[in-house]
Amino acid sequence: MFDRVDDDSSDSEERTRSFAEMGLPREILLGVSELGYAAPTPIQAKVIPLALERKDLCASAPTGSGKTAAFGIPLLANGSGVVLEPTRELASQCVEMLRKIGECSKSTTFCLVVGGSDLRAQEAQLRRRPDIVVGTPGRLLDVATNTHGVVLEGMLVLDEADRLLELGFEDQVRDLIGFVKRSQTLLFSATFGPRVEALASLSLRKPVVRVKVASRIRLTEDFVRITDPASREAALVAILGRTLAAEKTVVFFDTKKDCERVARVLRAMDVPAVELHGNLPQARRTANLKAFSAEKGLVLLATDVAARGLDVSAVKAVVNYEMPSVTTYVHRVGRTARAGRTGAAVTFVSEKRRLALKEYLRSRQAEADAGGPSSSDLRRRSVPASVIAELKEKINSKSEEIRTMEKDEFATRMAEDALRETERAANLIAFKDEIESRPKRAAWWKTTTTAATKEEKKRADALPPKVRKRKKRDDDDDKDAPLVAEPSRKTSFEPVDDDDDHQKNDRRLKSSATSFTEFDPSRVNRRRRKKKRSQIEFKGSFKTKKRYKRRR
Structure with a gap:
């Protein structure tokens, strides 16, 4: 998968150079010097030159080795990009670090898109096309999907990729990879398992360089x-x-x-x-x-x-x-x-x-x-x-004092929740017309592999073979049957004398259903099968009928 793998070797000291020798813009060099960075760390010395060459990278380094500056400096030099972080705190910290590095470049604009903040303000900021967007996958995908005029482009950075997958953001990350018009991709992860390797193969394009830095903590x-x-x-x-x-x-x-x-x-x-x-x-x-x-x-x-x-x-x-x-x-x-x-x-x-x-x-x-x-x-x-x-x-x-603290905290939390709900209800009343005029938000979080789907499949597998086979046949009939919509008309609910007359049953069910909704042929199919089963199974003696009930 990787064209080249760079790891710690005997020439690692030769790779460690000053920031001035990397060909960085003057504004970034000033920001780096103001932060007190005298020389790049090993991960920075390896990642920054390769990232400036517009190559896709997959980097692994111990925590505390300077990964944020390793992707932040090329990101600022590139001028535009998107950074995905697993948590709100990490995203806020990343934006703060990028602002410090790019402080001397007054033209660079930033946008933080995370949960727990004002959604409308974040949508307005994204519509103004900021240079660098940092956010968590769930909120960023929500805003990008439901806001007109949002364009995400430039360098894509997947920070703490293993943590993104552990927190269940795999589907959102994959969707954002397709949404962002990316020029290159940088993936950082402390550990590399099969899921991270699969994400790397999806997001990175050749030539890909994998950078590994050993721990010296x-x-x-x-x-x-x-x-x-x-x-x-x-x-x-x-x-x-x-x-x-x-x-x-x-x-x-x-x-x-x-x-x-x-x-x-x-x-x-x-x-x-x-x-x-x-x-x-x-x-x-x-x-x-x-x-x-x-x-x-x-x-x-x-x-x-x-x-x-x-x-x-x-x-x-x-x-x-x-x-x-x-x-x-x-x-x-x-x-x-x-x-x-x-x-x-x-x-x-x-x-x-x-x-x-x-x-x-x-x-x-x-x-x-x-x-x-x-x-x-x-x-x-x-x-x-x-x-x-x-x-x-x-x-x-001090057990009594501790219990008193717990009661006070509970009362405070309930009061805060009540105040929050009161403010929410007041806003719903005050801005009712504006809220109702908004377009319905897309259900971006729904995927084909939800927990409900998995649980439904698990229950179906636990059914007896005969029941599972009959259920599958019923589902296939419902799937293949076309939906027929007929105009609403007056219906007669008089009993039908001939139970075998399927045409009368069809007309009766169609007319009763289409008086308020579309006709569902699956109701007819199930009724037919039920009658046919009853005619075959219950035609025998009373003993046969009891045996059939026990078998079911």
Whole structure:
């Protein structure tokens, strides 16, 4: 598939050059220097020259290696393009980075298209033909499909492609690949599985160059064994309050429920923390992320919405509340030790997640056997039992305060929802005429492989063979039968004497159906088959009739 594969080799240092030697426009060089970039990172040194040659690229590099600037600089040099990101936060961060790099170029316009923001404002911005569009696939496809005068063209960038597929955006990404009038395509992914390879073969055109950069991250990984689930919160408070005190730390959770519960516990224990998960409105998510970026001793409690791509400077440590899968773990710990800095990762491992830890250790061993560079040190860590017992007692003493917080949060959330619904109802009344005059939005999210279709097929496969065969025959008859629309007329609902007279039955059903809708011949077909079956099966003795019922 790839014409050439560039990876780390002995001449990697020769490839690392200054930005001035890459032939970049003067405005971009000024923006890069103002950001403090002295020399390009390995991924930037390899991707930027090839992208400036208008080649399609498939790049793989560890998190924190400068991928955003690697595609952002050629994108700004190209002048127009579309960037697809898996999450709103990552898209917002990407736009902010591009604006900083292109700050000296006043003529470049940007547009952010994500959910949780004003849809009409985004449509108006896209109609003004911005130079660079950054967005999430769902909202961008919705706006592009239902807005007249929208043109997406230029360089297409698929950032975090594996995450795009994991979040279920495969159909939307494929549709956008066909919608964008692209001059070249850049695909970035931390991992390459069969689905990512299939997406690369669909979106990239020859000559294609695959760029791989090995990991050289200085990371310390600690694993804490949790034998008692009730001691998990106390262990987290101990690590945050002692080892990682006054450090910028991100704590990852598998569920939003655990994230909200631990946030209340930390606030009760006087540990400053903010949340970032899907239950929060977009405005609060953005405010919490900005507060975490600005303050040093703040703890960010997040689900996997923050596990990919978010680049918050000076994150010293990452804590996993539970051992995740190998892929998720790699991206979570990638939030620290970025751009050559040092960092620490602490992971709680319960008995039921020991297999996940063993799988990660096997992958590390396989990487070492293949000659890959060592990117971190693994250590086993423990929290003293006396400390755990003391903190558990403190948490239990504040249980009433924690319950009060939960009730207050629930009341606040209900009040916000009620206010939002009230404003929505008022807007529906105030702008009723305008809303009704709008054209109906296309159902862009419907595909041939929806969950309902899969569930229906699964139920059909579970039917007995005879029932499945009869159902298929009925469906085929309904599919082949033509729809006949007859004019409405008065009908007679008098009983028909001769049950075998199909013509009378047809006329009666047609006239009764077409009085209010189109005639459906499938009703006639089913009625005929039912009568024929009853004549054949029920013609025998009473015993035959009972046996037929049992068989059905």
